[in-house]
Amino acid sequence: MELKRTRNGIIPTIRTASFLVVVFFTFTIISVINAVTVNPLPKPREIKWGEKGPINFPLDIQVTSSQSSDIVKFGWERTLKLIKQDKWVVQALEAEPPAYDPFPPQIQTPGGKRSYTFLYTRTENSTTNTTASTKSNLSLKSVKVDVTNLNAELQHGVDESYTLEVKEDGLIITSPTVWGALHAFNTLTQIVISDEKGGLIIESTVSIKDSPLYPHRGLLLDTGRNFYPVKDILRTIEALAWSKLNVLHWHIVDSHSWPFEVKAYPSMTKDAYSKREIYTPKDVQLVIKFAHKRGVRVIPEFDMPGHARAGYLQIDPSIVSCANSWWSNDDWPHHSAVEPPPGQLDIINPKTYEVIKNLFAEISAAFPEKIYHAGFDELQRYCYAYSNLTVNWFKENPSNTYNDLAQYFLDRAYPIFTNENYGGKRVMMWEDVYLSEDFAAKKVPKEVILQTWNNGVNNTKKLTSNGYDVVVTSADWFYLDCGNGGWVGNDNRYDQNIDNGKITFNFAGGNSGSWCNGYKTWQRIYDYDIDFKLTADEKKHVLGGEVALWSEQSDPTVLDPKVWPRAAALAELLWSGNKNEKGEKRYREMQQRINDYRERLVSRGVGAAPLQPKFCYKNPHACDLNLNKVVPGYD
C-alpha cells in the first residue's frame, strides 16, 4: 500500500502522473484585517499561519469540478455543508489567562495558626485573543484538490497524508489518496469560521503538512450487550471521520445477544433482544458504505470461543458449554464467566468448527475490510467442567493443560479465517490468546495482530518484543465505560451506611464496583504514551490504538457523551501525538482545543459531554490546576 506522495506548488499545473481536482468559487473582494489563527483538532503535524488576516470564504459557492472520484465529490459536498452549517464562532482562542492579583499576606486571627510563605506571585501580562469580527475585502478564489492515486483502497496502512495551503491564489489540497483529501476537508471545516456578520472567513495564508503517527486509530463499539440502532452507529462514524479516526471496531455480538442476521443460520437472531433490534445484511452494508465514504474502516469482531452463547444456542446447544451454569462470581472457584450470562464454544465438539466455517464465510463476504477480529478474550476454565467432551478429552490426555485446549481451538479456527476460499483475512485477537495466565495458546502465528488491554505498557512491551503487531486498548487508559460503578444486581457490598476508614467496596480506595475504576478523563487518555519504553524495533509493531465502549452500562442514551469528546483526545494522540516540538506534553494547550471541539460536536448534533463549566471555555486557563506552564508528570 505504498503510494507516492505528491505536492502541488502554488500555481496549479496539470500532472500526468496525478489526478487533479479543481474546484472554483465565485469571489468578491473586500478588505484585509488581523490574523485569525484557529485551533483544529487533531492538531496538524505542521501548521503555519500567515499574519495578513482573514479573507472571506464565500457562502454563495459555485463549485466547478472535473473530478471523477465520488469519494472526493461527496466529501467536498459534506465539507461545504458542514462549513455553512457550523458558521463557527470561537468563544475564545487559546491564550494565556489575564494577570491575577499578587497573593496578599494571610490575615492573622486567634484561631488561625496557619501562616504560609508565598510560593510564588505572578504579575505577568497576557492577553486573550478574540475572534475577528471585521469583514475582509478579499475572498478565497478557488479550491483545488490534487490526488495522486484515486484508487488506493481503504485498508490498513493506506497513505492518509495531505497538505493544505491557502495562498493568494486560493486553496490547494494535495494528497496521495482520496483518504488524505478527506482529512484535509475535515481540517478545512475547522479553520473556516464565522465573521460574526453572517459571512465566513479563513486566514489568508495557511500552510499545513499533515499525516498520522499511527495507521490504526479507532473506537470499539459493543452492540452485543446492548443494541444501538443503525442511525446511532452512523452518527458515531461521522464523528470519527471528523476527528480523523479511521477504524470502527464493531464488537457486534456477545453472550448476551446476537443481533447479526445470518443467512446460513436464520435462527440465531432469535437471541436478538427483539425483532427490531437486529442488523440485517442491508443494515450492515449501509454501515460499511457510509463509513467507507468517510474514510472509516469497519472491522468486525465475533468473539469466540469465549463470550459465546446467544445465537449459538439457537443453532445447537451442544456447541456451547456452561450456558446453563450459575455464573458464580459469588463463589469464585465455580465461576464459569467473568460476567453473566456464561457461555463458551465447546472446543472439542467438531460441530463447533462447522458452524464457525459457515458463519465466517458469510461474515467475510459481508466485510470488505481485510482485518478480522476473532476475539479470544477472557476464557474461563471452569466453564468447560460443564462439557462432557472436554472433561473426557482431559481424561484421555492427562498431560494436557488448558493451554493445549486453547491451542486446539486455534489450530482449527485460525486456518478458517485465513483460508483464501473464505476471503482470507488477517486475524486480530485479544492478547489473551498469547498472554492469559491459563488459556494462552503456545503457538500463535506471528501474523496475528494482538490487541492489548491489560497491564498497560508492560504488555505492549511483551507483545512487541516478541514480534507481534499490536493495537493498544489499555483498560486503565482507553476504556470509556469505566468508572460507573458495578452493574450486577443484588450486590450487598453497596449496603453500607458509614465509611469506617478501612478499605471497603465504597470507600477509602475501594473501586466502587467498577473493576476498571476510575473514569478515564480526556487528560488521562491523551497523556498515555503508547510506545513508552519501547525500542525502535518494538515501536514499529505498534499499529495504533482504540478507545473502547463496552456496553454493560451503555446504549444509545449514553453513547454520545461517553464517546465524545474523549475519543477526540485519542484521535490527536494517535494522529499528531501529545507533545510539542520541545517534547513536552501539550495537555495544557489541548484543553482549549478540546473544549472548542466539544462545542462543535454538540452543534453538529453529537451530544458530546461537557468537560468543564462554560466559564472555563470562555476564559482559557482560568480553570487550570497548575498555573505554571510546564509541570512535570509522574513518568
Added chain:
Amino acid sequence: MELKRTRNGIIPTIRTASFLVVVFFTFTIISVINAVTVNPLPKPREIKWGEKGPINFPLDIQVTSSQSSDIVKFGWERTLKLIKQDKWVVQALEAEPPAYDPFPPQIQTPGGKRSYTFLYTRTENSTTNTTASTKSNLSLKSVKVDVTNLNAELQHGVDESYTLEVKEDGLIITSPTVWGALHAFNTLTQIVISDEKGGLIIESTVSIKDSPLYPHRGLLLDTGRNFYPVKDILRTIEALAWSKLNVLHWHIVDSHSWPFEVKAYPSMTKDAYSKREIYTPKDVQLVIKFAHKRGVRVIPEFDMPGHARAGYLQIDPSIVSCANSWWSNDDWPHHSAVEPPPGQLDIINPKTYEVIKNLFAEISAAFPEKIYHAGFDELQRYCYAYSNLTVNWFKENPSNTYNDLAQYFLDRAYPIFTNENYGGKRVMMWEDVYLSEDFAAKKVPKEVILQTWNNGVNNTKKLTSNGYDVVVTSADWFYLDCGNGGWVGNDNRYDQNIDNGKITFNFAGGNSGSWCNGYKTWQRIYDYDIDFKLTADEKKHVLGGEVALWSEQSDPTVLDPKVWPRAAALAELLWSGNKNEKGEKRYREMQQRINDYRERLVSRGVGAAPLQPKFCYKNPHACDLNLNKVVPGYD
C-alpha cells in the same frame, strides 16, 4: 398543613365534607384471564393484588367529570395520555431465575492446582412470569377521584397520601389533597399495561394505600456552572413527578455565571454565558407553574456569601472579594476558592446587604415556595485577605475569628430572608454555616433547615441531635455528578504511563481526580439509611433528602442519563423505604423494578441510562452478584 385523610368505600357516596371527582368510561365486556401483578416504582407502602386476572382498560375513553380542580383535571388528562402512549409491555416481571445446573467437579490438569469444595449447589425450581397476552372480557367501568381538601397549598408537609382501589365497580382514588391524587394517577400509569394486542389491561382487583415516609424528596440541579434550557428543566420536572419526587432544588446561579434576570440589577445577566442562556422572569414563572401543576415545589438557591462572583461583579466589584485572585489549588495555603473562578461577597461592605435586600425582595416575590435556600457553603478564609475592609475589620477587632465573620454575615442577611416585608421565608442553608471547621456561625437560628452533605450519618446525627431540621444530600451517597474524574485543566497528575503499585492519583486507590469518587450507583443511593443510628427524636428532624447534580461536568447533553434512573432510587427510598416487611433491604427485588422503570422513562422521552445489558432485564436475577436471596450488607 394537617389535613384529615378520608377513604371511600367500594360504593361511592357523596360526602358533604369532601369533594367528589367522578370520571366515567364507556366500557365493553370480553373475558377474564390470569392475574397481572406489575411493579410500580416507587413501590407503594401497601399494595394488594387480586387473583382474578386483568380487565380491560378502555382506550376509547369518554371522560365525564364534575370536578372543579384544574390540578386534578390536567393531571387526569396527562395520565390518560401517558397510559395510551406507554401501552406498556413488561419484558419480564420480578421472578426467581430458572434453575441452574449443579456445579460439576473441577477438571484436574497438570497446571491446575486449584481444587475447590462446593460451596453450595442449587436445584430449586422457579418460574419466570410473563405478561398476560390474552384479552379479558371485562372492562373497567368508571374512575372516581375523591379529594377532601381541594385547596391544600403545595408546601412542605402537605398531605400527599392516597388510596387507589380497583374493584368490580371501578377504580376509586381518594386523597386528602389534590397532590395525593396526582401521586395516585402516576401509580395508575404504571399498573395499566398493554394486552399486547393493541388494548390495555389492569388487574381486576388492586388495593393500594400509599403515603411518603418523608415530606422532602428532591433533586438539586445546578444551572450556574452550565446552563440548561427551560425545556430540559421541564422534562426533568415531569420525570420527578412521575417518580413521586416533589422538590426541584434550583441552584440557579454560581460564581461561574448568572443566568437569572433581575429587574433591580439588569446588568447581572451580562455574566450569563450568552444572551440566549438566561432565565427571564417569564421562564421562571413557566418553570414554577409547570412544576406546581405536577405537585413539584421549586426551591430556589442563591448561594452566598461564597460561590458569589458572576452577576455581583456587574453591580459593584467592591462587594466581591478575591474575584481577581488566582484560585490557587496548586498552592493550597493561598487558595481563595475550592474551584475556579473565585469570589465571595464582602461581608464587611455595607453595600453587600443593600444588594442582598433588593435581590431577595425580587426572588421572594417570584417564588411562591415558602422555603428559601441561602447557600452558605464552602467559604474560604484566604479569599478575604483580598478585602481591605475585612483585613481592617480583623485588625480593629484582634480577638475576632472567621466564625465571628460568619456570624456577622448571618446577623445581617438572615433577617432580610425572614422579614415579612420581603415575603418572610423559612431559610435553608448548607450545614457549613453550623459545622464548617473555620467558618461556622456561633448562633444559627433553630428554624434554619440545614442541608447536610459531609460525613454521612455522623453529620446528620450532629445536626438533628442539636435540634435542627435536616435535608440529607450526603456527597458519598447522593451526588450524581461524582466519579467522572477531575475537570480542572493542566493537571499533570494524569500524566502517568505506568501503575507503579503505590497509591497515586490514577491508580491503586487514587481518586482519579474526583474528590467524591466513585460514581454513586442506584444500589448505593437506594441502600443508604438516612436515619441510621438516630434516636426517635432525632429522626423527626429528618425532613427527607435530595440527590444533587452539580454541573462542572454536566449540561443538557448528560442531564437525563446522570439523573435517571438513579433519582428514582432516591424516590423509592424516601417514599416507601428500602426494606421489606421483615426489615430486610430489598435491593434484590428493586433491580427488576428499576430496570423496568428505566425503560419506561426512555419510552417517555427521558434518556435514562441503562443499568445493565438488556439481557438482565429480560432474565430477572440472572445478572445478580449473589444468588442467595438475603445477603447481609456491611452495616
